[in-house]
Amino acid sequence: DAVDAVEAQLQHTGITRRARTGAELMEVMLRLGELTEPELAERCVSADIADGLRDSGVLSPVSLGGRRYLVLTEELPLYASVAGTAPADGERYGFDEALRFLVARHLRTHGPVYTEAIAERFGAPLQELRSALEALADDGSFVGGLLTREATREQWCYRPNLDRIHRASLAMLRREIKPATLDELTRFLSVWQHRHPPARLEGEQGVHAVAEQMQGFAAPPEMWEGELFRGRVAGYQPDMLRSLSGRGELVACGTPNGRLLWFLRGDARAFLPAGSAESEELSSAARTLLRYITENGAAFLSDLREGTTLSLAALNRGISELFWRGLVTNDAAQEVLNVKRYRPADPALHPDERIVIVNPKRNPFRATAMRDVREAMRNIPGWQGHWSLVRRPAVLGPATTEEEMVRRRARQLLLRYGVVAREIAKREEMTGSWPLTAMELQRMEMRGEVRRGYFIEGLSGMQFALPEAVSMLDEVKRSPAGDERTVLNAADPANPYGSGIDLPGGETNFSRLPSNFLVLRGGAPVLSAESYGARLRRLTGDAVDADAVRAFAAHLRERYPSKQDIVVEYVDGRRPSETGAADILRSAGFYRDRVQTMRLDLR
Template sequence: MHGNHDDAHPVEQVAADVLRGYLEISGPRTATALAEECGLGASSVAIGLAVLEQSGFVLQGFFTDPDDPPSPETVEWCSRRLLARMHAYSRTNRRRAVEAVTAQDFMRFLLHWQHVAPESQLRGQHGLRAVVEQLQGYEAAVATWEPEILRARLVDYQPAFLDRLCHDGELTWLRLSPWQAGSDRRSSPSKATPITLAFRSDLPWLLQAARLDHEIEAPTVGATAEIVEALGAKGARFLAELATDTGRLRSDIEEALWDGVARGLLTADGFAAIRFLVGNRRPGPRPVRSVSRRRRGAAGQTAGAGRWALVGDAEAVDDREALAEVVADQLLQRWGVVFRDLAVHEGLAVPWRELQWALRRFEDRGLVCGGRFVAGFSGEQYALPEARDGLHAARRRDRTGERVVVNACDPLNLTGVIVRGARTPAVRTRVVTYIDGLPEASEDALPAFGGASPVS
């Protein structure tokens, strides 16, 4: 006697139940393999897998040979729970296989990773792009960028390289970190004002990472306030136009522009203004004074070279996970290996715990490697695959007394942070000399603080 058809399982549910039981113990399988091993037709397998995927039981991907060219025939299916266990075992085995290097070898690696060590420098405009891509978001004294930081990484650096990228709209410069002084107190031009170079396309998330919900307050009175108002109303303006808009002297405009830079409010479309501030600022020949109030004529060399514009406020962060991932990616590009001490040293507004979760997600996707890469530091560490290989090479490389000198404002001034010893303050007139990754003793160094690691 036939049973009631209402009590019978639909064909797709039967196929799904068969596949569920098999995938719980079998590991990754292609649809073709499942059809052969379970005795089901190809159409039944396709329907059953669709049911299981919709319920969240299985995931599809390329698990066995992820490096092989993907194709519909090689797509594999695996139980979500079993895949999580496999990932955990694989992650544990990979981390155990990592051999930690000393802090000294890590510094030797970084000197090559950031193209400062001999024979590792880059060339040309493409090299400049690579350097900025690695360093963007790091703030250093305005006077050190071209003569110290960029020239240390490019063997043939020319100011025209930077000018071209700025004028083409690829790069910009600005202060990211919030200014701490009172809103109406003017900041005088200073060679120590911290700025960064950045790609304009990355500026939105860089502002978010540095400021989060912190709003930069513009002054309410004075020349800076008038310039901010003019730029907000009319867009980018030259210094001469700002002088006309505000009715102020050029000297007042120049002082106010640099006050806006120090506050993180203003930037210019070129680097000529920076060079004027860094230079000796000696005036050229004075033009004959005009007797008309309206005729201004030539102004000679000026700190306002180029058009000036508002930086703008950081957009509200609506996805903290996405922001943490892009910041973690930037830190990986800069250091190759990321752990808490380096992240805290950056002084970002994004907390380490959020970066840590982002790095864990990268590891789950196979984008980075987790493990103990640098000895002497607690907590989780993550490295790019190419950085892991670079660490191995640094360990094997003979110590020949290689001498590398960097400015104290350079990001590679990691004295007291990575290597044990006194901290050399980030002052533009000082330098740090590394010999085989170890800094020479300096009379200007400050006492070491917590977090420095042993070097042997």
């Protein structure tokens, strides 16, 4: 193991480290100190070398703890002081001084050593030895404790040697790794993220666990219930999320690009979208609402309506702007999942202030006002739940340093993916700089919290994994792949493909959009479907997999109730009728539509 490998170097027992001349053996003895006859022979390429030094008087025998050693003659006074045999009129050292020197040299040339073994070697009383060890530990160069996995009693070691052993152990662990394929990674992520049916979670606790694993992951609002929660929690019901949100355990936050984050209350600080929250960058309606909520606290929409002079249309636009800037949230899940986005309004056509019609027959703003009212009533954010600030202590959690923020995000990546590489981290919006994340992961490796190695073929070499993820990945590699077809949304974090990881066949144009899907067969992609099936592309085999098409249709029918049909425009870049795919699609329930497309009715 690593301890043996390092000790072989420190103790000069390796074939390339043994003494070849008398001068080299003297150098070895100065470094190692006392050696028994067998120990001495093990450090020379020939027994004649030791015999020559013994015959010339360079080596002399000494007894310690009832055992005979050979030492350099010039060091006899040191050993005599420890053994209590120093002559009264000769050179002598104090017992404590001599013992500290010999113990320090012994530890510098070994790995972790039990306290009792040191005492036995030098024949020193245990109490005096402990005093010597504690004196050596004062400057931090020597450490004591349970230093190896199998240790049951106190051990001592020279700190640089312990670091060296640790590095050697990590290197050995890396060499033991046999990388998994991308297909095996896909199967692993399905289990790790609870998409695999036997690994799915249950109830509100399951929703809470999924939200915790997905903290910092920005997804389109429609994906959260349709794919992320429903695909990971058995028997998912919308009331589960609504209950957790209503109690304040989960908090939602919008991002400027129209995606939605969920995080646990008190964990938001590390995952808030980057960017300024300065009110000067907001519209006047948004500034008015932000000021009201800041001054008055959480408010119903009716409170905002009564506490400001904003029109319903301005209220809609202002709340939407604040939400998608990550400034406000609502404790009613159904509201945050349905907040619309608006383009900046022209104040001349859509004034912020309410228009009071004194004489409806003559007021020139009557048409504008009525149009705005009708539009606002159709798009008004819900009257349920409280609108409140995101950036408040109860949601943000305790203040922390930038270094701790990087550490928190690195841990979150490991929690989400189990195995992290540059290609995976860079597709996340909230993880920050990959070099900073990689440095933190390297520190975690040195602390023994994660492992580093080449875990996945096709990903960059600097990969990190939790120990339990490595075990699960090994189990996935040993288990059969199976033949079932599963459908994976391209934007799902369980999908490793896209954004730097090509699909089979060198397909590089597959985008991680919520309207795109992959159909997997035992973890291997067999069919890609873009724009909800408008463009199909086979990824393996000579023909489109009919079972994959049926699985895709069933997935849309179950998860996307607003989707009425699938219209296939192209298969492998050609019209369905121009390929053999027409018959396969027809067997899956499609029929010919206009302009050479094929349609399947879902409802």
